[in-house]
Amino acid sequence: MKSKIFLLITGCFAVLLTSCLGDSDYDSYYEVDKNCQITEFSLSSDSVSGLSDVKFTIDQLNGRIMNLDSMPFGTEIEKVICTVKYGSYVTKLEVIQEATGDTIDWNAEDSLDFSKPVKFITSSYDGMTKRVYVAQVNVHQVVPDSMVWRQYITNILPTKFVDQKVISFNDGSADYYYMYVQPAANTAYKLYRSKQTDAKSWEELPLTGLPASGVLLSQITSYNNLYYVVTKEGSLYSSADAVNWQLVEGTPKVKSLLGYIDESTNQPAVLSAIVEEENGLVFAAMNAEGQWETGEMVPAHFPVEGFSSASIYLMYTSRVMVVGGKSSDGQLQNASWATMNALDWAEQTDSYGDYFTKRQGTMMAYYDNMFYLIGGIDESGKPQKDIYRSSDYGVTWNYVDTLVVLPSSYQARGFASMLVDKDNYLMIFGGKSTINGQDLNDIWKGRINRLGFERQ
Template sequence: MTIKKYLFIPFAILGFLLLHSCLSTTTPTYSTDGHVISFSLKSDSVPALAKAVFTIDQTNGTIYNVDSLPYGTNVKQAIPVVTAYSTAGMYFNDSVYTGSDTVDFSRPVILKNYAQDGVTIRQYVVTVNVHKVDPDSITWEERTYPSYSFQTIDQKAVYFNEEVMLYVNDGSQMHLFTSTDGKSWTTQTLSGLPATVNLQQMVVYNNMLCLVENGQMMLESTDGLTWQTVAVNSSYPLVTLVSAIGTELIGIQQYNGTYYLCYSNDGTNWLTGEALTGSMANFPISDFAATSYQPTVGSSKVLVVGGINASGQIVNSIFSYMLGSSWADFSSEAALTTSSFPAIRNASLTGYNGKVLLLGGKLASNQLKDDTLLWSKSDGLFWTKADSLTMIPKPLHYVYRYKQSVVVDNNYRIWIIGGKDANDNFLKEVWVGRLNSLGFGLPPM
């Protein structure tokens, strides 16, 4: 603070008023109302301060800005602009307020205002809120994986009915664990979900969880606990589900060695679509990453990345689809090469904040992809590596992985669950991250 302390001023003013009253033939009336009626900040070097809107709580004697100033805003040399109903002297932390000196608001400051009578005091605690974290960064934390002693043959997590559901196959039966925070897990009782089904193809569709059991049978559940077998009407046997978009469920059929995309508007009746030959030959039939997401602009889309095609090759294909249109193969674009986007399998995709996040995976060389996170804001056409603001910090000892589950919950938290390490060991880990700007006003992560 650049202002000096003058604690004697209000008493001098009071003495002057008393002397004036003795000499005057009339008795003057001086206001006892010292309420502050407006408060703002200004700084020539920090224009953002002038945009801050302050609330004055007369009951509790506090002044504060509800909307925090941007991360990193310098509030150590701010000039307060204060208006009171009446004043005979105003002080910040017992230093006189002149209207032009700076005050350090990096911590709460005491504002005292002496009313016009020089005796009545109104006191406020002034707090200037500044975001403590960079809104463009992601805060990552390791959470707790459910405890069990049986072996893990396969695992898959989905976000359904406002909780994360983790399915684990021990080779002879399925197990289910649920959590809303990743800190504690509840063991649930499952029925109707056989250990022979491929968990990786589980899709959330029309308020249900869906799986292909065999060529003519589907498994469906409205609560994730109880599963029902449903016969399907399909020209060719179903092989796997791909994704869902709106009211449409997308799968893959196979007949006489040829694979086809297929579509259903109810999960029961299926229409055969494109044959996965010719220009669609690199569309994967297994080990792909797929997600349905809402871009910043335009309609919802499905993105399918990598995997193994019908010829058994690991591909670097990127297929995009939206309702009423044909599939677009971005891997044919000049922007995508094997060096910028290599052939990959068992990665994970999810939409997040209008972008697409690709995580993990195993390369054709059998090595794990060493770029922890890749982002695309062009619906999969261009990809950039995560910078220091969004990547998982190395001190957290996060290991590269593939076949992990990645989901996003209603509180904008990204969950990374399980997966396999470079030695093909299943990882019993849960990581949770959230973009700080999306967490403002929400419960702590």
């Protein structure tokens, strides 16, 4: 009996000893593996500005070394100094340069060619443990500040039309583009929609409530969860779903809708407009309850039609800006105006300035933290395709002649709808090449390259 007990104890001890020896081997292997890691990585070169400041991330799990923030377009990294630190068990460091096809026992001093990925292989003292890393330097393959334009689609709709306006609309399930069109003068308006993720397949919706003609589609404005539009006769219509419209009763005679002002700490939300009174045109604001307040008289050179408008929130205040257009006496303008209360407006630029020629039907959007102004039709009736930018909210405008210019295949136009989508593309829908001509039946899109960059 004693011998059996002795054998049992001895067997258990042997099992425990074996288990402990096994754990020890595993720990030793893990320690060797860990101490074969590359722990620090950097590059430098007297001829490559800023290279020494580039931060590289070492992915120990997948054996990847890279810079998450790409270097500027055109950076040359063919011969640069590489500095690495690695674990204490490394006795051999082998390098394979894809650009040259060379495999060398690297001395951690010779320069390397990183124009293509470089493979680093670390080996332990006994040669049994190795770690493989692939290092690459990410360099932008396009000029970050350039814009690539392309004609996204031709023949948006199967029918021709003489007027159009595109708005963004979310029905609670998806983001859509809604396109209002008038097929011909004095004919009923039609409405089509397409998902913003598509913008190629358009379906017709049953538009109701709008008069048969005279609607100023270009002035459709969203405000306080409703959409508003005005007619040439001064009637105001509203809609909650952008499909079914109704006349707004008890309003003054509205000449123009200029935009909207969102509510902020020091501002109530209002719809900005120009209304007709006995003594002339005045600025006006409609609050959320539908009550109207009038302000200053409209200056003689303020645009009342054919202008471009943008409502934005900047520097803790909401404001509306309009540019270009035609004044009440029929004169084209080239100034920009802004307001923060809809009742009084300030001229941002000199009306006699020469930032851009006098024109109507310009397209304007707030994009890349500045205003972009594109095209329009000038005093001679000639369509334009030039681009101007303003970084000071319309006070000054700079002509853009490089990087973001429209291609030669783009047909100059005015009166197009221009929107910015969620992927930072500027979308240009239709437009006219002549004042009274049919609208162009196409969509163009462009994006500044860096606005599409993603972190790896």
